[in-house]
Amino acid sequence: MAEIFSRLNMFRIGWRGVKLSRKVTHAAVSAQTQRRYSTDVCEQECSLFGLLFDIDGVLMRGRTPIPAAKQCFRNLVDGDGKYKVPVVFVTNAGNSLRETKAEQLSHLLEVEVSADQVVLSHSPLRVFTQFHDLCVLVSGQGPVVEVAHNVGFKNVVTIDMVREANPLLDVVDHNRRPKDMIPPSKDLPPIDAVVLFGEPIRWETNLQLITDVLLTNGRPGNPVTSLHYPHIPVLACNMDLLWMAEAKNPRSVFASQE
Structure with a gap:
């Protein structure tokens, strides 16, 4: 009889260990899934950083792009031409509208630039x-x-x-x-x-x-x-x-x- 009770006690301890192990495994899988979901959402909806580019003397000299500028922006967009991170252009120029400057940048840098991405001196x-x-x-x-x-x-x-x-x-x-x-x-x-x-x-x-x-x-x-x-x-x-x-x-x- 004592041997039976001893075996039952060992079974009870072992079952508790199995349940605890299942809880730990479930928690780890849940945390991993949550982290993966958070990463996916962040990649799709937000960025940890953005890029602010001056224009004159940095990207262009007058109306001539600096040679490395075009390649730089090819690396900043994906296959659909969308920016991988937020990009904004700033300039002290103030004799034009944002829409006009955006069209000029789009043409010279060969990427799509919207007026909302342009900050002029008068903005x-x-x-x-x-x-x-x-x-x-x-x-x-x-x-x-x-x-x-x-x-x-x-x-x-x-x-x-x-x-x-x-x-x-x-x-x-x-x-x-x-x-x-x-x-x-x-x-x-x-x-x-x-x-x-x-x-x-x-x-x-x-x-x-x-x-x-x-x-x-x-x-x-x-x-x-x-x-x-x-x-x-x-x-x-x-x-x-x-x-x-x-x-x-x-x-x-x-x-x-x-």
Whole structure:
């Protein structure tokens, strides 16, 4: 009888060991499955890192891609042309729309680039909502009015509009001075802020008229009676002094005006 009880006790201990082993095995398999599922989901829906590329002097020199850039982006996309990790392009250029820049990058780098992947120097102006309803003077070249509206400004005045309203202000170029009678000035609303998108073509005109706007507190047709401090706000999108294009030496740009 004692031997029977002893065997039953050994069987009971062994059965407990089997059950414990099954629990451990099940837990290990469950954890492994969970890890595999988490990895699969992460690979499909998220990435642990992304890539931020500067453009001028890094990917391109002017409109010419740097030789290794195309190969780099071939390695960053899969067989369907989709990016393996999030990719964003940043640049201090500000004389174009994001859509235009995205099309240019797509063509030159031979990968699909959407406007949502492009951050231009004027992109942060979207959050400057306190200025969006003010009358702003915009300086630059290209579609500056369209760019201004695109980032949220509603009441936009251009350098040409100021010049036409006040033709005696811009006299450096003798060929553009009034030939005969001085035409009457056109009324413009007072300017509340100045937005510098990029380098202008006629630097002397832009510098002179922006200076007039600042000295007259937004009314360039008026005489300077006193200096206002602080002057009306100036929003400068790009503070670079130099940039690299196709030339062997850097080019002077926008912030040189300041």
